[in-house]
Amino acid sequence: MHDHRTAAGDSAGPALPTACDAAGAGPAGASGAAPEKEAAEVRRFWGRLGLPGLVDVHTHFMPERVMHKVWDYFEARGPLIDGLEWPITYRRQEAERTALLRQFGVRAFTAMLYPHKPDMARWLNGWAVDFARRTPDCLHTATLYPEPGIESYVREGIEAGARVFKAHVQVGAYDPADELLDRAWGVLAETGTPVVLHCGSGPAPGEHTGPEPVARVLARHPKLRLVIAHMGMPEYEEFLDLAERYEQVRLDTTMAFTDFTEGFLPFPRRALPRLSALGDRILLGSDFPNIPYPYVHQLHALERLGLGPEWLRAVCHDNATELFGL
Numbered sequence: 001m002h003d004h005r006t007a008a009g010d011s012a013g014p015a016l017p018t019a020c021d022a023a024g025a026g027p028a029g030a031s032g033a034a035p036e037k038e039a040a041e042v043r044r045f046w047g048r049l050g051l052p053g054l055v056d057v058h059t060h061f062m063p064e065r066v067m068h069k070v071w072d073y074f075e076a077r078g079p080l081i082d083g084l085e086w087p088i089t090y091r092r093q094e095a096e097r098t099a100l101l102r103q104f105g106v107r108a109f110t111a112m113l114y115p116h117k118p119d120m121a122r123w124l125n126g127w128a129v130d131f132a133r134r135t136p137d138c139l140h141t142a143t144l145y146p147e148p149g150i151e152s153y154v155r156e157g158i159e160a161g162a163r164v165f166k167a168h169v170q171v172g173a174y175d176p177a178d179e180l181l182d183r184a185w186g187v188l189a190e191t192g193t194p195v196v197l198h199c200g201s202g203p204a205p206g207e208h209t210g211p212e213p214v215a216r217v218l219a220r221h222p223k224l225r226l227v228i229a230h231m232g233m234p235e236y237e238e239f240l241d242l243a244e245r246y247e248q249v250r251l252d253t254t255m256a257f258t259d260f261t262e263g264f265l266p267f268p269r270r271a272l273p274r275l276s277a278l279g280d281r282i283l284l285g286s287d288f289p290n291i292p293y294p295y296v297h298q299l300h301a302l303e304r305l306g307l308g309p310e311w312l313r314a315v316c317h318d319n320a321t322e323l324f325g326l
C-alpha cells in the first residue's frame with residue numbers, strides 16, 4: 001500500500017540515481033526479533049504444511065532512492081490515515097532484504113514498482129531488468145502508466161523477460177479503463193502476463209479506485225490475468241464478485257487479515273466461505289519490506305482464518321507456482 005505520490009515527489013524522475021542511500025538503512029527493524037529467530041518461525045510455518053517454501057507475489061524492490069522516499073513517507077506518520085503509525089520493519093539495505101527473504105524460504109518473489117507520473121515507467125522498467133538479472137529468484141517485474149508509447153514499452157518489457165506487471169491506480173491517479181491503457185491491457189491479456197493491480201480504495205481512496213473502473217477493464221479484456229492487490233480492501237466483496245465472474249482474476253493477500261489492517265479495514269467474516277471457494281485464485285502477498293509488523297504475522301493471519309492446510313498450501317505456494325510456471 002504505497003501512496004508515495006507526495007513522497008516520491010518530482011525528484012524521482014527518469015534520471016538514474018547516482019548513489020544508493022546506504023545511510024537510510026535502519027536498525028534491526030521494528031519486529032524486535034533477530035533475523036535468525038524470525039526466519040526459523042517462517043520456515044516452521046511452511047515446513048508444517050509440507051511445502052518446499054513460499055512464493056510471495058507482492059514484495060517491493062525499487063531504485064534505492066525511490067524506496068527511501070516511500071519509507072520516509074510512511075514513517076512520517078499518518079499521511080494516509082490521520083495519526084496512523086507505520087514503522088517500516090525491514091528498513092534495510094537491498095542485499096540484506098533479499099538475503100532475509102531467502103532465509104525465510106521465499107523461493108520466488110517480485111519487485112513491485114510503479115510510477116506516479118508520466119515518463120517514469122520506462123526508467124523503472126530499466127532498473128527492474130537489472131534487478132532481475134542480479135536476483136535470479138525475483139520474478140522479473142515491470143510497470144506501466146497511461147502515456148504515449150506505453151504499448152511499445154510493455155511489449156519490450158515482456159520481450160526482455162518481464163513475468164508480471166504492477167500498476168497502482170491510487171498512486172498513479174489514473175482511470176484503469178483509460179483509453180491509453182487499453183492496448184497495453186490487450187497485450188498483457190494476449191500474452192497471459194499477470195498484472196498486480198492496486199485498485200481498492202484502501203488504505204486511502206483515490207479518484208479512480210474501487211471495483212467499477214476495473215469492471216470496465218475486464219468487460220473489454222475478460223482474459224486479463226489481473227491480481228487484485230490487498231484483496232481489494234476495503235471493497236473486499238465487490239472484488240470477490242469480479243473474481244467469481246472472471247476466471248482469470250486473482251487476489252493477493254497483501255496486508256489483509258493482519259491485526260494492523262483488521263483494526264481499520266476489517267475483512268467481513270461473512271465472506272469467508274467465498275475465500276475458501278476461491279482457494280485456487282488467492283496468492284500470498286506480503287508488502288515486504290514496507291510493513292509495520294514482522295513478516296511471519298501475515299502468515300499467521302492467513303492461518304487463523306481457519307480455512308485449513310490445503311487452502312494455505314495453495315495460497316502460500318501452489319497457486320503462484322502454477323500461475324508463473326515455476
Ligand SMILES: [Zn+2]
Nearest residue numbers: 001002112287
Ligand atoms: Zn504494495
